[in-house]
Amino acid sequence: MPSIQLITPAPWADYELIDSGNFQKLERFGDFVLARPEPQAIWDKSLSDRDWEDRAHAIFRRDRQSPERGDWQTKPEMRDPWYVSFRQGGLSLKFKLALTTFKHVGLFPEQSDNWAFIHEKIKKLSVHVARPNVARPNVLNLFAYTGGASLAARQAGADVTHVDAVKPVISWARENMDHSELDNIRWMVEDAVKFVRREGRRGNRYNGIILDPPAYGRGPDGEKWVLEEHLNELLKACAELLDRENFFFIINLYSLGFSSILLDNLMGQVFGTVPNPEWGELVVEDNFQKRLPLGVFYRFASV
Template sequence: MATLQARHKVTTSPRKSEPATTVHKLFTTAIDKRQHLLDEDTNALRLFDGIGDGMPDVFLETFAGRWLIATRDSRMSRDVKDFLEESAKTVYWKRLDDHQKEDPKHLCGPEQNETFLARESGLNYHISFQSGYSQGIFLDQRENRKRVREFSQPGQRILNTFAYTGAFSVAAAAAGATTTTLDLSQPYLDWAKDNLSANGIDPSEHYFCKGDTFHWLKRFARQGRTFHGIILDPPTFSRDDKGKVFRVERDYHRLAELAASCLEPGGWILASTNIRKMTLQEFIQEASRRLPKNAQITPLHMPEEYPGEQYLKSLWITLP
């Protein structure tokens, strides 16, 4: 895959600093609690989850031994930086800013300027610290990917909408299903093909669609093209090429209804959103508003390594 190189000057501040021994203990305790999840099949995981591990607005993830620290503060305490430097790991820093979506900045350790592979549940994914705000996989969907793999079977057709780099497609294809990967971005579709190839799966045996999910779902319905499973994980806000706005809190029901029209009898939908201003019950009501009354809806939990804010809402919807 093509990579971009970027170098940034990182500044730190001693303000809001906690005792170093406390910071060190919080990090080591959190990391130790997750050791049972790390093995030869999984080396990409959240290691520290903000308030859930005792330090608000600080999040640490590992990708094949490279660390990504994320903070909501534009400055990092000296004690946090000391812990990261002592780790001797490659560490990049991402600031969680709603307005500025920039590459992570190199903080300490060897630089990682090339795309590399990380593993989750025995599957490989290309990771990049130089390709924008997201690194190639959303780790909070770990359990959902395992579920998609479990419920996908050889000969089935699985549609992955808003697919980003196609991680759900990899999970379904690894189970033998034929996948259709749909996204607005051609670079992300190419990334998805690379992810399939990284797992010994021939991308030419799967389908890739570039464009708007609403447009493609309507087109599939007109063509009578159906799927045994559909993944819906849209952004909380988007605008199509005609200027029409989509908001999860008011429009998700339209998306779910369109997906249901393309579903095989007995098929499933994984409906997901990371919107924070909706409760789980509100999301259930919105997503199911136009679904058949006998649809079975099962709320899914976030992975155990996320003891903090339960922001990710996921539903497993089965239609008769």
């Protein structure tokens, strides 16, 4: 059985975790530094509060009436939106970032190691699936947000279906596709569970499936998603869609209290013995060597 891994993404020029602590993180995205809440950063900051105030171009302040929403306090030089680039290995992507009322900016940098994994596996799969009427691997990205994984798959040469329940987020992902000089991603504003069931009834198969489900969510028609209630069912449906010979699978979870051991148990029951399994935590280290856990993952591949 493989041991639990701690994966720290390779450094990239347009992102830096400067400091973390006191339930906050101080990050640089391109030219701008942001301070925002981070519930996992339970230790003390390394820099002073004054240093954080001086460095940050934008600081997220929670609304006292809402545990999730808030507003950004910005300095005059802060631009919104703005753009960052990601260039590593064979990937060259560009993302639009923006300050949202939910503290997010449209990018999860800890996922960059998964982008590299996706790119590598699709390049290898392309050799195996090339046959008459199958020009390239096909990939399904569920809860796909602003499309980092979709862009990585498309740039590697896959046919990509990008599914998200929020129409403005799909529009954001399309902008990222354009900025990355890519095209022909299939966009679906759809509830993930409904979409996967329908694809199963149609007998469709995918060489790659990517899931990044939230703890809670709503579909476009008000469908309710609760991670611990619906994940097992969704994984079983996804297992029916995964190609039997040439495949990869990735799932990420960011929900306090969810362990990578939970994922290992689930995946063992749903998929049985899988080739080349990797599982553990995605971790980003700040400039003071404090390691911030930012989600659990499980992934495997036939190549």
